[in-house]
Amino acid sequence: DAGVIQSPRHEVTEMGQEVTLRCKPISGHNSLFWYRQTMMRGLELLIYFNNNVPIDDSGMPEDRFSAKMPNASFSTLKIQPSEPRDSAVYFCATAGTPGNIQYFGAGTRLSVL
Amino acid sequence: QKEVEQNSGPLSVPEGAIASLNCTYSDRVSQSFFWYRQYSGKSPELIMSIYSNGDKEDGRFTAQLNKASQYVSLLIRDSQPSDSATYLCAADGSSNTGKLIFGQGTTLQVKP
Numbered sequence: 001d002a003g004v005i006q007s008p009r010h011e012v013t014e015m016g017q018e019v020t021l022r023c024k025p026i027s028g029h030n031s032l033f034w035y036r037q038t039m040m041r042g043l044e045l046l047i048y049f050n051n052n053v054p055i056d057d058s059g060m061p062e063d064r065f066s067a068k069m070p071n072a073s074f075s076t077l078k079i080q081p082s083e084p085r086d087s088a089v090y091f092c093a094t095a096g097t098p099g100n101i102q103y104f105g106a107g108t109r110l111s112v113l
Numbered sequence: 114q115k116e117v118e119q120n121s122g123p124l125s126v127p128e129g130a131i132a133s134l135n136c137t138y139s140d141r142v143s144q145s146f147f148w149y150r151q152y153s154g155k156s157p158e159l160i161m162s163i164y165s166n167g168d169k170e171d172g173r174f175t176a177q178l179n180k181a182s183q184y185v186s187l188l189i190r191d192s193q194p195s196d197s198a199t200y201l202c203a204a205d206g207s208s209n210t211g212k213l214i215f216g217q218g219t220t221l222q223v224k225p
Binding site: 103 | 147155156157158159162201211212213215216217218
């Protein structure tokens with residue numbers, strides 16, 4: 001199994017630009033989680049989906065952030081417009097069923113200049 | 114606010130010693146607990162899960178759970194320099210949705 005696949009691995013953009021992060025879950029996993037990690041705040045849960053349905057988006061910091069899961073094989077996290085304070089590593093993680101172990105992708109390191 | 118608390122460290126131990134990492138959680142109904150290891154610049158990877166009170170051993174790693182005290186620990190025996198990393202403790206939320214609450218992590222340094 002290829003594991004959770006995230007793209008791009010690195011993204012450098014200018015303030016005000018739109019950023020789209022992508023995640024392909026492990027086949028058969030029906031829970032998907034988006035996290036953000038910074039030195040100051042640690043690992044923060046932004047939003048998660050069960051069976052492609054958003055369950056809890058209370059961690060999404062602002063309306064500039066949005067996430068979609070159009071099918072079981074793909075999810076996106078979009079930031080529009082991006083700001084320097086959005087600079088962080090964004091992880092996608094998936095789990096087989098609720099309550100099961102989460103497996104993390106390699107992450108996307110985002111730098112907003 | 115449901116929380117998982119860890120000492121940020123760094124915890125420094127000599128090679129070959131036992132490293133003891135501790136974690137407390139606030140939600141009494143949490144049932145599942147996990148230890149993840151994260152090397153610098155890498156993603157978290159699971160090293161142990163524990164669901165019942167007591168000890169669970171896997172190679173050099175032992176996880177301990179005490180639900181009455183709301184306490185989870187990870188012991189690493191015969192610590193190696195390659196064990197130097199940040200260790201994240203996580204507990205499941207009470208709604209059985211798969212959501213995990215992560216601690217801030219403890220940085221472990223194993224000195225040769």
